Amino acid sequence: MLINTVLMTLLAVVTIAIVRQRSLFGVVILASVYSFLMASVLVVLDAVDVAMTEASVGAGISTVLLLATLHLIKTTEIRSVRPHLMPLVISVGTGAILVWGTLVLPPFGTPDAVIHQHVAARYVADTIKDTGVPNVVTSVLADYRSYDTLGETTVIFTAGIGVMLLLHRARRRGRSNDGET
Amino acid sequence: METLATALGHYNYVITIFLMMIGLYIVVVRGNMVKKLVGLSIFQTSVYLLYIAPGKIIGGTAPIIDPAFKVYSNPLPHVLILTAIVVGVATLALGLALVVRINEAYGTIEEDEIFERDRET
Structure with a gap:
């Protein structure tokens, strides 16, 4: 603590x-x-x-x-010239509202909080029987919720394609510029 | 002792929200695009804390099943945040690729200078 x-x-x-x-x-x-x-x-x-x-x-x-x-x-x-009073007010205001929201959260580390009463207990109890993997995070990630992981890999794939397209275009343009000079 | 524990537990949330708001502030105020992306990462990592902290059980251990332990922290937020971390680095990579392209097109990555150049043309 x-x-x-x-x-x-x-x-x-x-x-x-x-x-x-x-x-x-x-x-x-x-x-x-x-x-x-x-x-x-x-x-x-x-x-x-x-x-x-x-x-x-x-x-x-x-x-x-x-x-x-x-x-x-x-x-x-460079030193920015834009005004920063308004963003500061917005940040502090939003932060204050969020802190106010945390006041009703259950106290830190208590085992009887709502978050621990849902499916998590089942995952911990059944992981050995269902998957044979002792690490619960691995078994949830790759077994119980593997569709989520599939979605995640799709996101990475899309981002990878985006990066390749952006940088490939840049390189090709750079090469044509070299040709002109 | 109990009030101290409550105060420390609450301190976690306050710092998490502080980090979040600093990230927001950097994204809004700073014109430099690399700095903006770092601010965005700070915002994202603060969300990791917001998810992981409630999953902790005092006296519990990491959720790896072993006969020597009885109480485990909640594994579900860990799984969600593992996904979030990887998606976060994917967004960062895409953002940085865009920054490199903007730098080639405008010769600068300062937002103010880019707006100025747009107004000139």
Whole structure:
């Protein structure tokens, strides 16, 4: 519980640093730090599979993608001239409403909360009998709810096609420009 | 002791919402598109916390069945968020590809400069 509180505070500090940082390299590295802190919080919250994915995808692949993009573009942010009072008011207002909404949530970590009374108990009780997989997250992901996973792979496939089309066009145009000069 | 536990549990939610709002603020205020995408990722990761935190049971362990343990945290939010993480990186990749294309077309990724160039033409 205490370690969780410390990690959450660190997360908040890193996020404020991300807002204030003007160098995009700094932003990317801080985003990577943020993902690792998030993975640590997830381990504390017993979500070990999610933590592993967050560490490899959030801190690994995302950072590589962002750095690859920075290789192709300018890496400092200009000081924006747009007004930021109104967005601040909206953010703080929405945040206040959301915090007010959390007041009625069940207390943290109680086993008799509504979320634990639904199908989750059945998954934990029957996973060995139904699937033979001791890791419940794996058995739900790949067995009980494998259609969700199929949908997820469709999304990744679509995004992959989109990225390929966008970057392929860019490269072809670059080549024709080379031909002209 | 109980009030302390309640306060710490509530602190989790407050920080989660704080991260969410910082992400929203970055997306709205910052004109730099890479920064916007990082803000979007922060918003997404804060949603992970919002889902995972209620699934935790104090005294429970990770949901991997073993005779040595009796109480397990709720596995269902973990599955949902695994999907969300992967979809999140897919959106990030697509967004970054768009940023690279915009940078080629306009020579900049600052929204203000792009609007200016659009007005000139």
